[in-house]
Amino acid sequence: xxxxxxxxxxxxxxxxxxxxxxxxxxxxxxxxxxxxxxxxxxxxxxxxxxxxxxxxxxxxxxxxxxxxxxxxxxxxxxxxxxxxxxxxxxxxxxxxxxxxxxxxxxxxxxxxxxxxxxxxxxxxxxxxxxxxxxxxxxxxxxxxxxxxxxxxxxxxxxxxxxxxxxxxxxxxxxxxxxxxxxxxxxxxxxxxxxxxxxxxxxxxxxxxxxxxxxxxxxxxxxxxxxxxxxxxxxxxxxxxxxxxxxxxxxxxxxxxxxxxxxxxxxxxxxxxxxxxxxxxxxxxxxxxxxxxxxxxxxxxxxxxxxxxxxxxxxxxxxxxxxxxxxxxxxxxxxxx
Numbered sequence: 001x002x003x004x005x006x007x008x009x010x011x012x013x014x015x016x017x018x019x020x021x022x023x024x025x026x027x028x029x030x031x032x033x034x035x036x037x038x039x040x041x042x043x044x045x046x047x048x049x050x051x052x053x054x055x056x057x058x059x060x061x062x063x064x065x066x067x068x069x070x071x072x073x074x075x076x077x078x079x080x081x082x083x084x085x086x087x088x089x090x091x092x093x094x095x096x097x098x099x100x101x102x103x104x105x106x107x108x109x110x111x112x113x114x115x116x117x118x119x120x121x122x123x124x125x126x127x128x129x130x131x132x133x134x135x136x137x138x139x140x141x142x143x144x145x146x147x148x149x150x151x152x153x154x155x156x157x158x159x160x161x162x163x164x165x166x167x168x169x170x171x172x173x174x175x176x177x178x179x180x181x182x183x184x185x186x187x188x189x190x191x192x193x194x195x196x197x198x199x200x201x202x203x204x205x206x207x208x209x210x211x212x213x214x215x216x217x218x219x220x221x222x223x224x225x226x227x228x229x230x231x232x233x234x235x236x237x238x239x240x241x242x243x244x245x246x247x248x249x250x251x252x253x254x255x256x257x258x259x260x261x262x263x264x265x266x267x268x269x270x271x272x273x274x275x276x277x278x279x280x281x282x283x284x285x286x287x288x289x290x291x292x293x294x295x296x297x298x299x300x301x302x303x304x305x306x307x308x309x310x311x312x313x314x315x316x317x318x319x320x321x322x323x324x325x326x327x328x329x330x331x332x333x334x335x336x
């Protein structure tokens with residue numbers, strides 16, 4: 001099988017590419033001109049330089065492939081020009097699917113996000129059938145992923161063999177950027193987490209998410225969404241677990257959302273707009289934090305054989321990787 005994979009230089013995508021390689025697939029990987037190829041070290045793969053915002057140049061690279069695995073996305077909670085995000089996550093997805101149809105790729109796996117689900121503020125555990133609309137999406141990232149997912153659903157309804165995966169919050173080794181979730185871990189390790197807000201996430205082992213990208217080709221139903229999640233945890237529970245692993249103190253001070261919002265407003269306007277740097281906190285992130293992002297993976301368990309595994313191993317692996325790669329200092333009990 002020859003698979004064209006987007007996003008392979010990123011966190012989830014690099015794990016996906018390695019799972020495909022382990023099963024003997026021939027890999028053709030999309031990279032950007034500015035991408036670091038560190039995540040692809042040791043991987044036997046052909047790389048193709050391109051950009052989701054210019055999908056037509058990828059036509060020749062897509063030709064002859066047996067599967068398209070579209071993992072790439074512009075994943076930022078703050079962006080100076082939102083149009084760039086929509087161009088990649090919405091228009092780029094629509095056009096990539098169109099080209100895949102035109103060159104005859106028989107199967108597609110599209111990586112969406114749990115961000116497109118209809119989360120509540122009361123901690124209700126949601127699933128793929130929980131009512132949701134574009135109006136429920138907070139911020140440009142969530143809106144662009146919701147609209148991109150709608151393009152994948154529409155393509156499937158029109159007859160294209162597209163499976164849609166909705167990972168929750170992947171955690172594990174190799175989060176080089178790091179992602180917003182990885183920054184939580186890095187900030188904790190660097191003792192830059194003096195307080196917390198009352199919010200919740202579902203953490204999932206990135207390796208299990210990557211495995212599903214291979215399984216979904218054969219077992220997924222076209223047009224169906226599959227939540228890939230792990231443990232539902234409050235932010236405080238996550239910090240406490242990292243404290244238990246590292247011996248570092250977990251913050252005990254809970255900050256009201258109103259205080260967090262004031263800090264985010266200041267940081268976004270001063271750091272982001274005046275200093276032209278990425279802010280540590282954003283208004284959209286605080287608004288999202290008011291909702292508990294708790295989800296069920298029952299459909300993926302039943303139809304795909306997805307495994308909800310305890311998050312300890314993945315969290316420990318992420319911590320060790322960040323320390324080993326210089327993102328944070330060693331702590332007692334870490335590898336020397």
